Every structure is written in C-alpha cells, then in structure tokens.
Amino acid sequence: MYKKRIYIIAGESSGDAHGAVLIREIARLVPDVQFFGAGGPQMQKIAGEHFLDWTQEAVVGLWDVVVKYPFFREKFYQMYREIRQLDPDAVIFVDYPGFNLRLARYLRLKGFARKLIYYISPQVWAWNRGRIPRMAKFLDLMICLFPFEKSLYEASGLRTEFAGHPMIEELENRRISHPRMGNLIALLPGSRSREIKRIFPVMLEAAGLLRRKDETLQFEASAASEPARECMQHMIAQTNLSDLPIGFKNSCELMQRAAVGMVASGTATLESSFYLLPFVLIYKVSWLTYLPGRLLIRVDHLGMPNILAGKEIIPEFIQHQAVPVRIADSVWELYSNPDRRQAMVIEMRRVIELLDGEGSGRRAAEACVRELE
Numbered sequence: 304m305y306k307k308r309i310y311i312i313a314g315e316s317s318g319d320a321h322g323a324v325l326i327r328e329i330a331r332l333v334p335d336v337q338f339f340g341a342g343g344p345q346m347q348k349i350a351g352e353h354f355l356d357w358t359q360e361a362v363v364g365l366w367d368v369v370v371k372y373p374f375f376r377e378k379f380y381q382m383y384r385e386i387r388q389l390d391p392d393a394v395i396f397v398d399y400p401g402f403n404l405r406l407a408r409y410l411r412l413k414g415f416a417r418k419l420i421y422y423i424s425p426q427v428w429a430w431n432r433g434r435i436p437r438m439a440k441f442l443d444l445m446i447c448l449f450p451f452e453k454s455l456y457e458a459s460g461l462r463t464e465f466a467g468h469p470m471i472e473e474l475e476n477r478r479i480s481h482p483r484m485g486n487l488i489a490l491l492p493g494s495r496s497r498e499i500k501r502i503f504p505v506m507l508e509a510a511g512l513l514r515r516k517d518e519t520l521q522f523e524a525s526a527a528s529e530p531a532r533e534c535m536q537h538m539i540a541q542t543n544l545s546d547l548p549i550g551f552k553n554s555c556e557l558m559q560r561a562a563v564g565m566v567a568s569g570t571a572t573l574e575s576s577f578y579l580l581p582f583v584l585i586y587k588v589s590w591l592t593y594l595p596g597r598l599l600i601r602v603d604h605l606g607m608p609n610i611l612a613g614k615e616i617i618p619e620f621i622q623h624q625a626v627p628v629r630i631a632d633s634v635w636e637l638y639s640n641p642d643r644r645q646a647m648v649i650e651m652r653r654v655i656e657l658l659d660g661e662g663s664g665r666r667a668a669e670a671c672v673r674e675l676e
Contacts, residue, residue: 319343471660
C-alpha cells in the first residue's frame, strides 16, 4: 500500500518545537504517513532515522549567514537532491524564511510539481511586503499564526489559513503553581550562542546596577542548553559580578516565578507575555546585521507583543539603545511600581487573546492534510 511521504524542514529550536507538534498531529490524521527532512531533536525523535538534526547551526542576521554560507549552501543542495529523489507528496517549510523561501522557490523553478506548504508565515510584512506576490507564485498554501497576516497574504492570491499560535497550547501545559518571588529578576538572553554573547553581558551589567539599588534582589537566568549555560557562567566569571548569585532555571518556570525580567527579542517575548511576566525587551546584534535590517524594517516596533498591541506596551532597548544603565532604570521602574506592572499585564492579556492558540497544531495539520487530498 502506498504511504504518503512528507518532507519537512525547520531551522532552529522554536521551529523544531512547532514542527514536532505538526508532525504528531498529521500522523494522527494520516496514520500511514512517512516523514523525512531536517529539523531538531524533537522532530527527529518523532520522525525517526530519515531526519537530520541541524538546529544547532541556527544563525541570527546577515553577518552570521555570511560566515556560515558554505555550510548552508551545502545543505541547500543536499536537501534539494533528497527532495527530487524522494518526490514526496508535499514539502512543508517551518519558519526559517532565509533558507526555506529560497529552497521553495528553487524547487518550483526546477519543475517540482508537488505541494509546497509554508507553516509559520515569514514576517515579510515587516520588512519587504513586495515579496508576498512573488511567494504566491511558488507556494500552494500559507499557514499563519497571527490574525492580521491572513488578509495580507490572500490579497496577493496566496491561499492562507489562520491556525493560531501553537505556542499557547504548549505553554498552557507547562504552567506551574509556584507563586512569584517578589524580589526575583529573570535574565532571558535567548538560545543562540551569538545572541547570548552580545546580550547577556548587557544584562549582567544592568543586574549589577540594580543590585546596588537593592541588595535583596535575586537573579536567575535561563540557558537553553548545557553549552549555553557554560558560556554564560564563563561570562559571569569574566566580569566583576562573579559574586552576584545567578541561578539557572527552565525558561517557562522562570517566567512564572520572577517578578520582572529582561528578555531578548524573539519567541521569549510572547512566552513571557503569556505568563504575564512584566519585562523589558533587549535586541543587540552585529552592526553589519543591524544596519541593513534597520533600512528594511517597515514596522514601528520590534517585539511581537508590541506589534500585536499596535503600541509599545513593552519597553524596547534596541542596539545602541541597549545601554545597561537605561535598561536597569526601566527594570527598576517596573519592579518598584505595582501600578506600572499591572498596566503591562492587562495589555499582555489582550495580546494573548488575539492568538487563538487552543488546537492550533491540529488546525495546521488539518490544513496540510486537506492540501494533500
């Protein structure tokens, strides 16, 4: 009996988590399906031996891509050859637009006639809306996470399904009953080594300034992996803050236990909003990455909670503005002002309600299966 084959590609840890949910839900709907492709350990655990774990190679920004260009070029053509040889019923691209959109376009240009589905719509509306009509020429279906995206894509003729954000359901399952510690400040510097190296030292210096204001303050950080934790501990040892006690906790637990936080721009900003952790956002990359990106960005805010709210509900400290003293002052304002924290929490609740997360993984899988049929 013929088994449907799906080739699925995710490129970093957040995509791996969403891709794993999608694989699991599709397998429930189509029991005889086979999965191939590349992603991370969560996807590989479900999909099996035909799956490459490459998420440790994730990069941020133009300069990082330039440095690792030979690696990505090799993987690009390796995956292209695998797809053409396998001839799957569909290729599903999970986020990672810099790589995935190029591969999808290349497949179509080279005559691949099967379904091309994109899950977790790329945020081209933020920096290059002109790409949307071009995407409509080579993609069969776009599955988006944010409600305002559907009309943007459909206006260019690209069939689009709004599935809601899978993160919401995942985070709900990770709730804890532990009360918040009133004097605990969370440091969430991201999961990639390059962003940790640029952002964590800024957070440490801000933490030192805060400690001078109040010696009872406690700090805990989240490390996505053991190498990340070792890197962060090394940074602590290299500063004059080596006596600053910083524990390490799971990010979701830390978001629910801390009073306020410093959070690197990315998925963690929505996660922190879901858990109603008042925080400030920090974004810092190489200038070779920042300057071209700043010229292209067409939205008023960087953090997704602010984009969804249509205003700045989370203070943003971007690049040259990511100065420890300014960050420390903003965190102190949140920490010392209950009304300020409560106002932010109210806005966070409104943002999370927009995401319609319950059953989003199932809805995305159903859209994929309909496309296959």
